[in-house]
Amino acid sequence: MSTIAQRFIKDVALVTGAGSGIGEAAARRFAAEGAAVAVIDINATAATQVAQSIVDAGGRASAYSADVRSAQSLDEAVATITKEYGEITVVFTAAGVAGSKIPSHELPDDAWFGVLDINLTGTFFTIRAALPSMLRGGGGSIVTCGSTSSFVATLGGGMAPYRASKGGVKMLTQTLAMEYASKGIRVNCVCPGAVVTGLKQNTATLVPAGVTDSALQVAGGNKLTVPMGRYGEVNEIASVAAFLASSDASYITGQSLLVDGGVTAE
Template sequence: MVTLSDSVVVVTGAASGMGRSMAHEFADAGAAVAVVDIDADGAASVADAIGSAGGEAIAVDGDVTDTESVERIVDLTVDEYGTIDVLCNNAGVLDDFAPVGETTDDLWNGILDVNLTGPFYLTRAALPALRDGSDEGVVINTASVAGKVAGGGGAAYTTSKHGLIGFTKQLAHDYGPEIRANAVCPGAVETGMTEEMIEDLEAMTADTPAGRYADPEEIASVVAFLASDEASFVHGTAVDVDGGWLVD
């Protein structure tokens, strides 16, 4: 297990799925965690569970698509813990694999707002805190295999995740070495968001080298590694955690 003692980590979309696993992984590694989600009760439940296990966490209800809410997320975290060392832009939504001709304006804008504009808003707001210490700040964005190839989502989702990888690279270019920015690209992961697609996940992953879909904890462990000093020379990359989906 990596060590992140004395680190302060913000995880969005942390009430469930990969975000919840990330929050627990960070807390287990010794970090104080701001558990951020638009689902206030869900965020509180995760923070309480971390506290009951001996970890340190606060729950912050917030909407990453709203600039005032984003500022509040940053302010509450800094007020509680003094800084932000690691930002995990994990909140995301799916588009049910809608092709271009079936993508409405509302669907397009809604997907890009959460998956791409949200990480931009929160990263911009957190920059002063991420840059205020002697150690480098870390930003980790949850992209997807759909950020590298077509077929992992619909038109809006695929576009948003391609854009998020580009945002990650530009962030690393603009702010390294003060900030170390990377992305993770999960393949099929069993979460609450994908439970209605479980048969599709099984079919999609049957021919991958792993031969299965991932548990959220398997993504979280890679994210914790990227946040740690063990990944100190990893900058501006998008790490595949996909069971070999992108091999062919």
């Protein structure tokens, strides 16, 4: 399928949010490096299309429709995955939403929980579902998806649920890393800045759908200043997730790696 390194030739990789955006890019990257990929998304059609395109390109992948807000949905998906491919060794939790820019004093309960239930609880549910399989298999690597909002709260209101959820993902990552280090499971977090996805779920900055030129997007009126002069691309985030999941990062756990074009260095 690819001439790039085959770091995951013996691995089974579970990727949530894999029907589009960063999750899709990561699923393709893991497959290109030899993994059997479980493409999980709430959108069954999108998951099927991604999995089929991976297979058509010579890779190994199957689609699974699951809602990360539902522990039962994830448990059922994991049971099917392990029957098809064996024990899970890699997990990347890319499912997420940004939510709405509603001032905190006006924020309804459903807007709060709508973000937390996917970004934070969904991350935990995914990992919890996969952990028994990983423990049976002798270990593996988990990569969560944080954000620059895991570290900083920039000017501007209305992002309390998103920022709280991503801060929680960072601490969940550190906690699980400590809890499972002795079991051979590493847990790290990739923290993107603004990324061109055509969607809203992978960045705190609302990215206009259909815009694909990252330099033009920054120049087109967004107030976020990126020192590198452009937004990130999904493949740039996927490559970092693949690094953290691979044996190249074998002595790294509990870390949150910013991939933001220098935004948080200012």
